[in-house]
Amino acid sequence: MATRARAIRVVTADSNQMAVRLLSDALSKEPGLSVVATAANYESFMHSAQIAKPDIALISAALPGGPMKTTGRIPDSSCPMPPCPWVLLLDESEPRLVVSAFRAGARGVFSRTQSDIRLLAKCIRRVMEGQVWVDSAQMRYLLDAFTGTGPEQAVDKTPKLTPREESVVRLVVQGMVNREIAHELNLSDHTVKNYLFRIFDKLGVSNRVELALYAVARLDLGDAAA
Numbered sequence: 001m002a003t004r005a006r007a008i009r010v011v012t013a014d015s016n017q018m019a020v021r022l023l024s025d026a027l028s029k030e031p032g033l034s035v036v037a038t039a040a041n042y043e044s045f046m047h048s049a050q051i052a053k054p055d056i057a058l059i060s061a062a063l064p065g066g067p068m069k070t071t072g073r074i075p076d077s078s079c080p081m082p083p084c085p086w087v088l089l090l091d092e093s094e095p096r097l098v099v100s101a102f103r104a105g106a107r108g109v110f111s112r113t114q115s116d117i118r119l120l121a122k123c124i125r126r127v128m129e130g131q132v133w134v135d136s137a138q139m140r141y142l143l144d145a146f147t148g149t150g151p152e153q154a155v156d157k158t159p160k161l162t163p164r165e166e167s168v169v170r171l172v173v174q175g176m177v178n179r180e181i182a183h184e185l186n187l188s189d190h191t192v193k194n195y196l197f198r199i200f201d202k203l204g205v206s207n208r209v210e211l212a213l214y215a216v217a218r219l220d221l222g223d224a225a226a
Helices: 017-028 042-052 095-103 117-128 136-147 163-173 178-185 189-203 208-218
Strands: 008-013 033-039 056-060 086-090 108-111
Touching: 008 017, 008 042, 008 117, 017 033, 017 117, 033 042, 042 056, 056 117, 086 095, 086 117, 095 108, 095 136, 095 208, 108 117, 136 208, 163 178, 163 189, 163 208, 178 189, 189 208
Parallel strands: 008 033, 008 056, 056 086, 086 108
Antiparallel strands: none
């Protein structure tokens, strides 16, 4: 008999109890998803996440005390980050907020105007597969930010990467973790970490999501950028 796949464990955090309950009830009806905790403020969310150990978190941009709490647009660097991949839920897809979400460490942004709960379930599954979730309009905001043509200018020129560094970046874009990259390139985990440190420093990015977005916007990666 085939082994049934384990459900993806989700924690939801929204600005009020009614909103978080409606979201959780809708997600619980989707196959392969299990809502294991809910919260209506960030302190409660972090406590629940530590206990429930979810696979992924959905966090409203309006969540009191959350990563976007300072102005709703600028990530709060003093805010502790979730212990799992997370997606920011937006009431409207405003460019500065989209860019700031990824700079805060989000693996995806989902606009509530996309009201189909099945699309949100798909977003969760794709992020769990190592992908980054953005729609076409949000991707344009990010490309503008990383090419210096939009209000969130991030870089002035493209630094030169070595062929080996480019290989590492290609595999990061494909969603591989360090262990998988090491196996693919016949390197040690430690060597891959060192490559990533150098790449982060060269490109001025701080995490893998920013690196993947930068790569799509600025680097000629051929098929990997798809």
